[in-house]
Amino acid sequence: MPEIDELTIADEPASWAALGFAVEGETCRIGRVALRLAGRAAGRGIVRWTLRDATTTELDGLPTALAGATTAPLAERAPVHPNGVTRIDHVVAVSPALDRTVTALEAAGLDLRRVREEPTPAGAPRQAFFRLGAEILEAVQEPADVVERAGGAERPASFWGLALCCEDIDATVARLGEHVSEVRDAVQPGRxxxxxxxxxxLGLPVALMTA
Structure with a gap:
């Protein structure tokens, strides 16, 4: 089953370090995933992901690289982040044509767990959830008006943001102060x-969640 090895993000390492993430050089490792902080000149948001145990990069337009023999081995333990973040809960991608995206991701070997046919509070009409090791990919259908404004359903899927788990979300929010919203109930019951x-x-949407 494919797993996420690395996310390349168009952010400066100093921006993440200032928020209490442990950063070494241009790398911030959260759980088993390395965030490669490539700087704002690299693009916008999540530039691409690198997958272990995958055999194709054809994932409905999601920029993808395959981990190879030169990929650095995982450290036995992830670093401790002063802000209390412990792991990535899920990566969010958006699609103008969710059924097409689901078909492509399943063909690439990603493990589809379920499709949610109910709208989110943010207005996404449908979502599909894929398991990639310890992390989840949440693929979100764009609302019809967004699809029309953005040029139609022929566009590829694209990455959008991250959700990170915290050991103590109240302590993390207190540390981040004005840079974070108040804690509220999540869509997932009990979280x-x-x-x-x-x-x-940061150059991409980031949510903080209870585990």
Whole structure:
């Protein structure tokens, strides 16, 4: 089963370090996934992901690389982040044609767990969830008006943001102060969530969640 080895993100390492993430050089490792912080000049948001145990990069337009023999081995333990983040809960991608995206991802060997046919509070009409080792890919159908404004359903899928788990979300939110929203109930029953604000200085949406 494919697993996420690395996410290349168009952010400066200093921006993540300022938020209490442990950063070494241009790498911030969260759980089993390395975030390669390539700087704002690299693009926008999640530039691509690198997958272990995958055999194709054809994932409905999601920029994908395959981990090879030169990929650095995983350390036995992930670093401790001063802000209390422990792992990635899920990566979010958006699609103008969710059924097409689901077909492509299943053909590439990703493990489809379920399709949710109910709208989210943010207005996404449907979502599909794929298991990639310890992490989840949440593929979200764009609302019809967004699809029309953005140029139609022929566009490829694209990455959107991240959700990270915290050991103690209240302590993490207190540490981040004005750079994060208040904690609220998540869509998932029994879980709580907060969102980093633009003032946090990151180039992609990031949510913080209870485990």
């Amino acid at each position: 709580r969530i907060a969102s980093l604000r633009r003032s946090a200085g």
